[in-house]
Amino acid sequence: DQQVKQNSPSLSVQEGRISILNCDYTNSMFDYFLWYKKYPAEGPTFLISISSIKDKNEDGRFTVFLNKSAKHLSLHIVPSQPGDSAVYFCAASDSNYQLIWGAGTKLIIKP
Amino acid sequence: DTAVSQTPKYLVTQMGNDKSIKCEQNLGHDTMYWYKQDSKKFLKIMFSYNNKELIINETVPNRFSPKSPDKAHLNLHINSLELGDSAVYFCASSHNRGQETQYFGPGTRLLVL
Numbered sequence: 001d002q003q004v005k006q007n008s009p010s011l012s013v014q015e016g017r018i019s020i021l022n023c024d025y026t027n028s029m030f031d032y033f034l035w036y037k038k039y040p041a042e043g044p045t046f047l048i049s050i051s052s053i054k055d056k057n058e059d060g061r062f063t064v065f066l067n068k069s070a071k072h073l074s075l076h077i078v079p080s081q082p083g084d085s086a087v088y089f090c091a092a093s094d095s096n097y098q099l100i101w102g103a104g105t106k107l108i109i110k111p
Numbered sequence: 112d113t114a115v116s117q118t119p120k121y122l123v124t125q126m127g128n129d130k131s132i133k134c135e136q137n138l139g140h141d142t143m144y145w146y147k148q149d150s151k152k153f154l155k156i157m158f159s160y161n162n163k164e165l166i167i168n169e170t171v172p173n174r175f176s177p178k179s180p181d182k183a184h185l186n187l188h189i190n191s192l193e194l195g196d197s198a199v200y201f202c203a204s205s206h207n208r209g210q211e212t213q214y215f216g217p218g219t220r221l222l223v224l
Contacts, residue, residue: 043201043217103151
């Protein structure tokens with residue numbers, strides 16, 4: 001029973017263009033969402049988060065959008081750079097503050 | 112300066128053996144976690160300790176036993192290893208329990224033969 005779904009296992013984007021990574025969730029009690037980035041042979045690193053009281057949070061080239069009615073969030077990276085090539089995990093926090101993770105999307109930035 | 116470190120990074124062992132993975136954080140955090148990344152790449156919480164007290168204990172075989180000698184350390188001991196235990200195990204820490212950013216170690220790649 002996957003409560004957090006990242007339906008695209010991989011995504012390929014041209015350098016300089018916008019990368020859009022999507023995440024869907026099923027539990028309406030989730031109230032905090034995070035994106036983590038992971039390089040091979042390393043642990044995930046925090047990228048950006050959003051609380052359910054907001055619908056947008058921006059940090060430099062990274063913007064996260066939350067659509068609560070659709071139970072959907074997305075991460076926009078613009079412009080995409082080669083160093084953005086990594087696996088991106090979406091995670092949601094439940095009432096016990098446990099993080100429920102998606103399976104990740106591998107982003108490949110083409111030069 | 113490694114914030115969250117794990118040892119060993121790689122562990123290859125035979126079925127039935129007992130092994131330990133160590134985790135240390137130098138961030139002064141109160142809460143530490145163990146995650147398992149399975150073959151489908153999902154990260155699943157196994158345990159969480161807050162100030163040396165167990166606060167999350169998911170459905171994990173009792174062959175897995177966490178031990179927190181102090182706030183900066185959370186070790187994972189696994190008895191009678193099975194093939195299905197092969198996975199990447201990540202340790203993480205956060206300032207405290209709650210909606211806090213978690214900082215991850217580099218992972219321990221366990222292969223049970």
